[in-house]
Amino acid sequence: MLKLNGLFKKSTGPHVVILMYHRIAQPISDVWDTAVSPQNFEQHLQHLQKLGNVVPLSLITDSIYAGQLNGNNIAITFDDGYTDNFTIARPLLEQYGLPATFFITAGNHKNIKEYWWDDLERTILFTERLPQRFLMSISNEEVDFDIKNEVDLTPKIRARHCGWHASVQPPPTQRALLYYHLWSKLKLLSYDEQYLILNKIKKWAKVDIEKNNENKIMSVDELKQLSENNLFTIGAHTATHAALGHHGPDLQKSELTENIDFLQQITDYKIDLVAYPYGSYNGNTLMLAYELGLLGGFTTEAEPIQQSISPFKIGRFQVKDMNGSRFQRQLASWRH
Missing domain, CATH: 3.20.20.370 (Glycoside hydrolase/deacetylase)
Structure with a gap:
């Protein structure tokens, strides 16, 4: 060696x-x-x-x-x-x-053209309306999550997301908790797996797959x-x-x-x-x-x-x- x-x-x-x-x-x-x-x-x-x-x-x-x-x-x-x-x-x-x-x-x-974590952040934290229940298999684990009363993105929820610093603060909302869990999962996957799952998440969220110019x-x-x-x-x-x-x-x-x-x-x-x-x-x-x-x-x-x-x-x-x-x-x- x-x-x-x-x-x-x-x-x-x-x-x-x-x-x-x-x-x-x-x-x-x-x-x-x-x-x-x-x-x-x-x-x-x-x-x-x-x-x-x-x-x-x-x-x-x-x-x-x-x-x-x-x-x-x-x-x-x-x-x-x-x-x-x-x-x-x-x-x-x-x-x-x-x-x-x-x-x-x-x-x-x-x-x-845009990193998966930016796309995921925008999808989970800033989509105006999400389905209440998230259910998906990721890395052979079934992720079953209820965002409860956060289906609609209220100004209060948006403000919490804008001020959240995940490295030093716990998730301030159910949406943020879901984002953090999905981020932790996707981070460990290969590129092809990340974008396969990400596109499924966006389909669940009913958002456009188009990339965002900000990132x-x-x-x-x-x-x-x-x-x-x-x-x-x-x-x-x-x-x-x-x-x-x-x-x-x-x-x-x-x-x-x-x-x-x-x-x-x-x-x-x-x-x-x-x-x-x-x-x-x-x-x-x-x-x-x-x-x-x-x-x-x-x-x-x-x-x-x-x-x-x-x-x-x-x-x-x-x-x-x-x-x-x-x-x-x-x-x-x-x-x-």
């Missing part, structure tokens, strides 16, 4: 902080705290520019291998490849001269333009945003290789960094990343980077929507 021991040396020393953004937008709801308003994002960049220590992500991975981490360094990353990364984040990053890495979900034969994903042309700017780097994020740690090695390998090949065709350079969707990975994932010639793998674990870190288990801090003053205090706490 291939040994990776040489990559995981134990040591003490400085640490760096890697920031993880997803969207620069103001959607009607932000269940998973992934959106930062353009105004707040610009304030973040203003503070980061003053600090003067934002570096390309590749410099950090290179420093890990060289054993020469600079504890003052900060890197900016984005996950998923929403089109607002191109239309809003890109020009602001260019204005302030700050580098960033964009981890992109894309594959050759997939035509993902668009970057086009190939936008991605190509982004990759041509020397400030920016493109990284892998699997072909279909698969939760890698919940799948076997064959599916993991196809998710990574298809994604890498597709991105290399568009960018015309080697893709050597990967972020694991949902932060989900296992031993097979780490081995595959190494075997495929990747140089760094990034999680969603909120940890500062120390010299002893594995280059395939590098943590990042998710940046939530906050103004410049709060961001400054939050960043200071992450760095110490």
Whole structure:
């Protein structure tokens, strides 16, 4: 078996902080705290520019291998490849001269225009009228759920959904509870299974299958333009945003290789960094990343980077929507 021991040396020393953004937008709801308003994002960049220590992500991975981490360094990353990364984040990053890495979900034969979780959120939380009873088999489990008196989306229910933050709050309504249960189920499935179930859910809800423009994903042309700017780097994020740690090695390998090949065709350079969707990975994932010639793998674990870190288990801090003053205090706490 291939040994990776040489990559995981134990040591003490400085640490760096890697920031993880997803969207620069103001959607009607932000269940998973992934959106930062353009105004707040610009304030973040203003503070980061003053600090003067934002570096390309590749410099950090290179420093890990060289054993020469600079504890003052900060890197900016984005996950998923929403089109607002191109239309809003890109020009602001260019204005302030700050580098960033964009981890992109894309594959050759997939035509993902909107992620399943956005579609599911809109269907369950914001459809004006739903059937009272949900009954469907998902992953060999019968999901039988009664939304009770929430068939109609009242202003009060809508407001609760708009203010819900699922990572820190329990579901505030029956609809939200159903959404969370379905989200937890679909997250672990393959792409084909996810969209098969999602279309059944939309048929149950009697809503149009058409995609929503608010949650668009970057086009190939936008991605190509982004990759041509020397400030920016493109990284892998699997072909279909698969939760890698919940799948076997064959599916993991196809998710990574298809994604890498597709991105290399568009960018015309080697893709050597990967972020694991949902932060989900296992031993097979780490081995595959190494075997495929990747140089760094990034999680969603909120940890500062120390010299002893594995280059395939590098943590990042998710940046939530906050103004410049709060961001400054939050960043200071992450760095110490």
